[in-house]
Amino acid sequence: MSLAEIAGALAGRRVLVTGATGFIGGRLVERLIVEHGAEVRVLVRNLAAAARLARFPVTVLRGDITSSPDLAVAIQGCDAVFHCAYGTSGSQKHRAHINREGTRRVLEASRAAHVGRIVYLSTLMVYGQTTDGDLDETAPRRRFGNAYSDSKLEAEQIALTSGLPVAVLQPTAVYGPYGGVWTESVIRALKAGRQILVNGGEGLGNAVYVDDLVSAMLLAAVQDAAVGEAFLISGEEPVTWRELYGRFERMLGMERRTVDMTEAEALAFWRQWKRAQPHAVGEALRILKSEQPIRERIERTREGVWLREMASTVLPEKVQQRIKAGLGSGGRPSRTAAELPIHPLSPEMIGFFRPRTRVRIDKAKRLLGYRPAFDFETGMDLTEKWARWANLL
Amino acid sequence: MTKPNTSKVRLAVVGCGAVAQIHHLPAIAASGRVEAAVLVDADEKRARALAERFGVPEVATDFTGLPGKVEAAVVALPNSLHAPVSIDLLRRGVHVLVEKPMAMNVRECDEMIDAARTGRAVLAVGLDFRFFDASLFVRNLLRDGLIGEIRGFDLRQGVIPRWPFATDFLLKKEMAGGGVLADFGVHVLDLLLWWLGDLTVTGYRDDAMGGVESDCEMTLATASGIRGEVEVSRTRTLRNTCVFEGTRAKLEVGVWDPDPEIRLSIAGSEVSLSGHARGDRGSALNFTDVFVRQIDDFARAIRLRREPFIPGAEGRRSLALIEACYAQRQLLELPWSVLPARERVS
Numbered sequence: 066m067s068l069a070e071i072a073g074a075l076a077g078r079r080v081l082v083t084g085a086t087g088f089i090g091g092r093l094v095e096r097l098i099v100e101h102g103a104e105v106r107v108l109v110r111n112l113a114a115a116a117r118l119a120r121f122p123v124t125v126l127r128g129d130i131t132s133s134p135d136l137a138v139a140i141q142g143c144d145a146v147f148h149c150a151y152g153t154s155g156s157q158k159h160r161a162h163i164n165r166e167g168t169r170r171v172l173e174a175s176r177a178a179h180v181g182r183i184v185y186l187s188t189l190m191v192y193g194q195t196t197d198g199d200l201d202e203t204a205p206r207r208r209f210g211n212a213y214s215d216s217k218l219e220a221e222q223i224a225l226t227s228g229l230p231v232a233v234l235q236p237t238a239v240y241g242p243y244g245g246v247w248t249e250s251v252i253r254a255l256k257a258g259r260q261i262l263v264n265g266g267e268g269l270g271n272a273v274y275v276d277d278l279v280s281a282m283l284l285a286a287v288q289d290a291a292v293g294e295a296f297l298i299s300g301e302e303p304v305t306w307r308e309l310y311g312r313f314e315r316m317l318g319m320e321r322r323t324v325d326m327t328e329a330e331a332l333a334f335w336r337q338w339k340r341a342q343p344h345a346v347g348e349a350l351r352i353l354k355s356e357q358p359i360r361e362r363i364e365r366t367r368e369g370v371w372l373r374e375m376a377s378t379v380l381p382e383k384v385q386q387r388i389k390a391g392l393g394s395g396g397r398p399s400r401t402a403a404e405l406p407i408h409p410l411s412p413e414m415i416g417f418f419r420p421r422t423r424v425r426i427d428k429a430k431r432l433l434g435y436r437p438a439f440d441f442e443t444g445m446d447l448t449e450k451w452a453r454w455a456n457l458l
Numbered sequence: 459m460t461k462p463n464t465s466k467v468r469l470a471v472v473g474c475g476a477v478a479q480i481h482h483l484p485a486i487a488a489s490g491r492v493e494a495a496v497l498v499d500a501d502e503k504r505a506r507a508l509a510e511r512f513g514v515p516e517v518a519t520d521f522t523g524l525p526g527k528v529e530a531a532v533v534a535l536p537n538s539l540h541a542p543v544s545i546d547l548l549r550r551g552v553h554v555l556v557e558k559p560m561a562m563n564v565r566e567c568d569e570m571i572d573a574a575r576t577g578r579a580v581l582a583v584g585l586d587f588r589f590f591d592a593s594l595f596v597r598n599l600l601r602d603g604l605i606g607e608i609r610g611f612d613l614r615q616g617v618i619p620r621w622p623f624a625t626d627f628l629l630k631k632e633m634a635g636g637g638v639l640a641d642f643g644v645h646v647l648d649l650l651l652w653w654l655g656d657l658t659v660t661g662y663r664d665d666a667m668g669g670v671e672s673d674c675e676m677t678l679a680t681a682s683g684i685r686g687e688v689e690v691s692r693t694r695t696l697r698n699t700c701v702f703e704g705t706r707a708k709l710e711v712g713v714w715d716p717d718p719e720i721r722l723s724i725a726g727s728e729v730s731l732s733g734h735a736r737g738d739r740g741s742a743l744n745f746t747d748v749f750v751r752q753i754d755d756f757a758r759a760i761r762l763r764r765e766p767f768i769p770g771a772e773g774r775r776s777l778a779l780i781e782a783c784y785a786q787r788q789l790l791e792l793p794w795s796v797l798p799a800r801e802r803v804s
Contacts, residue, residue: 095667095795098667098668099667112623112625112626112628112629113619113620113621113622113623115626115629116619116629116637116638116672116692116693117672117693118629118669119628119629119630119637119669119670119672120637120665120666120667120668120669120670120671120672121667121668121669122668122669123669125626125629127626241794242794243693447793447794448794450793450794451792451793451794454694454792455693455694455695456616456694456695456696456697
């Protein structure tokens with residue numbers, strides 16, 4: 066059964082989407098309403114982030130996925146729940162808590178409300194550091210070593226062992242309009258500095274255009290064979306990291322925004338950078354703690370701009386979030402490519418960019434009827450149109 | 459001869475959401491011309507917490523008991539309540555400063571203006587961007603023809619909101635009256651109307667699909683045929699300036715910050731001038747200063763029995779323009795919105 070054939074299956078059905086103010090959840094809501102005629106509810110913490118959702122006839126409920134009473138109200142009468150929310154702010158510990166406990170409570174509330182299907186959005190990262198060659202769902206799950214991946218792994222296990230009608234999707238690098246990590250952050254990183262390509266970027270980037278992932282989620286909500294299963298979701302063919310970053314460089318009309326390094330060189334660069342950092346990190350934190358007028362004054366200086374750039378690319382996530390919250394956005398001084406800083410890669414990320422892993426999507430094709438409709442060029446062309454419109458280029 | 463009344467205007471703040479907390483109450487506290495006597499909100503807890511913070515003696519959950527207690531009210535309720543609440547207060551002689559947009563439509567604006575006449579009350583509209591020094595500077599500069607004949611204008615305003623909404627009214631058509639056009643757009647349209655005179659809409663597109671728009675774009679024309687484009691967004695960070703192309707110079711002014719940069723480029727010259735407008739006090743404005751100006755103007759209008767800086771008839775103009783936009787609305791087509799299943803079905 067293909068996507069076109071399930072078009073009527075969700076019509077008029079009440080569904081809840083968590084994480085709907087985000088990249089993937091947001092697009093899912095659009096398609097559930099416009100394409101499938103579903104009655105969509107969203108549970109939202111921050112109403113200011115709901116502007117894009119409000120374009121559609123959607124029921125916006127204010128609440129938190131770690132609150133059982135909020136969830137009970139939101140899930141009541143729902144036929145399906147798409148659980149896309151994950152921790153995006155606060156400490157790593159807090160984010161992990163949102164991923165684990167949020168999932169547990171969404172499942173509990175779904176059980177109480179006799180929800181017919183729960184689609185849980187997991188990640189490729191539950192397989193830990195991957196190796197060269199094919200990867201499918203029979204591969205062992207492993208800790209990756211960061212709070213996001215490891216708590217997503219725990220949440221996935223909670224979902225799959227819940228005894229509920231759950232389907233788990235494990236997307237690869239999701240990109241597309243309104244995308245964060247693999248779209249806007251890449252653009253910002255290339256504008257502010259240079260990206261290291263590990264081993265010349267010959268590792269394989271398994272990427273998926275957002276609409277293909279959303280199609281897989283819709284299929285997973287309808288196909289009976291999805292229950293109790295996990296599915297890797299990626300585009301038809303991987304691209305090399307060189308191709309992926311090269312496409313963003315072209316989009317930006319910028320050259321030489323990547324730097325080739327061997328694994329050993331990238332690691333040495335990281336160590337060197339780490340040794341030099343305590344001062345800068347301390348400085349950034351000091352600014353954050355300072356009074357508003359002082360902070361605003363510093364923001365306007367070259368150093369302020371530099372700190373913001375650094376925050377957006379290289380600092381630990383926790384510090385990044387605080388700096389983002391503390392400093393506004395502003396103009397950057399122009400520099401030639403050769404003068405731009407190189408964004409260091411942590412050992413985990415070097416391990417992520419190195420292998421030539423080929424993610425197999427055969428299971429999703431077989432059981433869900435998943436067929437990627439966007440090859441890399443098509444997906445990136447649309448992404449570029451959006452990025453231009455969004456004033457990011 | 460009677461002595462002029464110089465006492466502070468006793469007022470109520472009706473609606474204790476984000477704008478009351480962040481802008482109106484701090485401005486009232488900083489102003490020497492007004493004092494907050496009552497805070498009104500359906501959520502009594504919220505009103506009480508704010509009353510404590512700003513030292514306001516009384517709270518209420520209903521506005522109907524205000525006449526007799528206060529002379530004036532700041533109406534900062536969801537948009538759909540602006541007209542009914544203001545009309546009731548104005549008819550009973552309570553002066554009203556109503557938040558933007560003035561109402562849901564022109565008909566409501568007219569009823570509010572009538573009610574002010576009936577109750578002999580001041581009706582001021584909270585289009586605070588007009589109080590920026592830069593706004594006045596641009597208005598005078600254009601009025602006096604300093605950039606020559608205006609050939610065209612281009613305004614892009616887009617901010618991803620971080621506003622701490624107390625309720626979700628801005629996301630609901632029946633309570634907000636519209637999306638980003640009614641929310642942010644009303645400010646920039648009001649500025650353009652003030653700067654350029656009456657405008658007609660020659661095309662309007664937005665992205666609403668059964669809800670309220672988050673992005674819109676329009677083409678406008680002045681009475682003398684000057685054409686311009688306006689784009690407003692609450693999902694994107696745009697340029698946030700308005701550019702005027704004149705025969706003698708190009709003028710660019712920020713349309714979001716209370717102390718925006720103004721850039722003047724003389725035609726044929728390689729250098730340009732960039733700076734900030736300054737009023738009497740010579741320093742940069744922040745939003746509290748702007749709201750103090752607004753509330754002081756309202757108080758002066760009450761005490762001196764004169765029109766406020768932005769009376770109902772002025773607030774009505776931007777509403778009329780918004781109404782005209784929605785009347786000729788077309789869908790803003792975004793290429794990435796193409797839905798794969800639809801393509802396949804067709």
